[in-house]
Amino acid sequence: MKKCAFVAVIGAPNAGKSTLVNAMVGAKVSIVTQKVQTTRTRIRGVAMVDETQLVFVDTPGIFAPRRRLDRAMVAAAWEGLDGADAIVLVVDADAYREGNSASAKGAARKSAADTDAIIAELKKRGAxxxxxxxxxDRMARDKLLALISELNEHGVFDETFLISASKGYGVDDLKACLAARAPEGEWMYPEDQLSDISERLMAAEVTREKIYLRLHEELPYESTVETDSWTRTKKNELRIEQTIYVSREGHKPIVLGKGGQTLKAIGEAARGELSELLGEPVHLFLHVKVRQGWADEAARYRGMGLEIVD
Structure with a gap:
């Protein structure tokens, strides 16, 4: 008997949603960095549990948005719940506990506030x-048990799983639970397909991940990567050309680096991962351009699977 379920994976930025989706799929389908708001679009990862297909929708982190791009990302995250057979709220346990302490400040406080807002919205929706x-793995047992009790007082959760997405702990148990809940139905994707993301978008996401990892605090968040061409050379080798768009002239030298060394390092890292993912050598060529107002262009949003929200 075939079964199929859409699972919306939501949470505050940097809670570990993409890492969890990658772990449940068993392959990298969504980029992962230590930076918040890395995931910008809804990416579907596909996992099989016997005769059950689980389609995980990795959504952007839900937070209090300020910019137009932020609003579009948050809207996409909530839209990911539409039609979902199950919702998984990922909470960074240690950050949430720290964020709700009397001495909390900065990122931990914001993460906890974002999580509380998500729980309140789920409650409002009756979800x-x-x-x-x-x-x-970062928390003492007594503090963890107290946190489980505190969060379950909201009446929103019908199951609780303790996991370490990066180490794989608890992931199989969570996946088995979701498979058991799945309704009967035909599979949405072929059995061997791991994601619905196109190769061109996947390549752009890999390069964007390397930008995030390389630039650290200097990162211009208002940047995007587009795959311009995907061709074969006379030797039938894959040639990919991409443009990194930044919104300000001052961001361009940050991405380029002294003598172009930063861009070269980004390209080498992206090329290595793409070659591994695609199973063949890749010739990757990167360009950096300034495009003021790119974050307000409808076409750019559609390319990321988003809609402009005013």
Whole structure:
């Protein structure tokens, strides 16, 4: 008997949603960095559990948006719940506990506030979710048990799983639970397909990940990567050309680096991963251009699977 379920994976930025989706799929389908708001679009990862197909929708982190791009990302995250057979709320356990302490400040406080806002919205919608407490290896047992009790007082969660997405702990148990809940139905994707993301978009996402990892605090968040061409050479080798768009002239030298060394390092890292993902050598060529107002262009949003929200 075939079964199929759409699972919306939501949470505050940097809670570990993409890492969890990658772990459940068993392959990298979504980029992962230590930076918040890395995921910009809804990416579907596909996993099989016997005769059950689980389609995970990795959504952008839900937070209090300020920019237009932020608003579009948050809207996409909530839209990811539409039609979902199950909702998994990923919570960074240690950050949430720290964020709700009297001495909390900065990122931890914001992460906890974002999580509380998500729980309140789920409650308002009358939605039930599975709670996935992530990064539990960083917490003492007594504090973890107290946190489980505190979060379940909201009446939103019907199951709680303790996981470490990066180490794989608890992931199989969570996946088995979701498979058991799946309704009967035909599979949405072929059995061997791991994601619905196109190769061109996947390549752009890999390069964007390397930008995030390389530039650290200097990162211009208002940047995007587009795959311009995907061709074969006379030797039938894959040639990919991409443009990194930044919104200000001052961001361009940050991406380029002294003598172009930063861009070269980004390209080498992206080329290596793309060659591994695609199973063949890749010739990758990167260009950096300034495009003021790119974050207000409808076409750019559609390319990321987003819609402009005013």
């Amino acid at each position: 039930k979710a599975v709670l996935a407490l992530n990064k539990i």
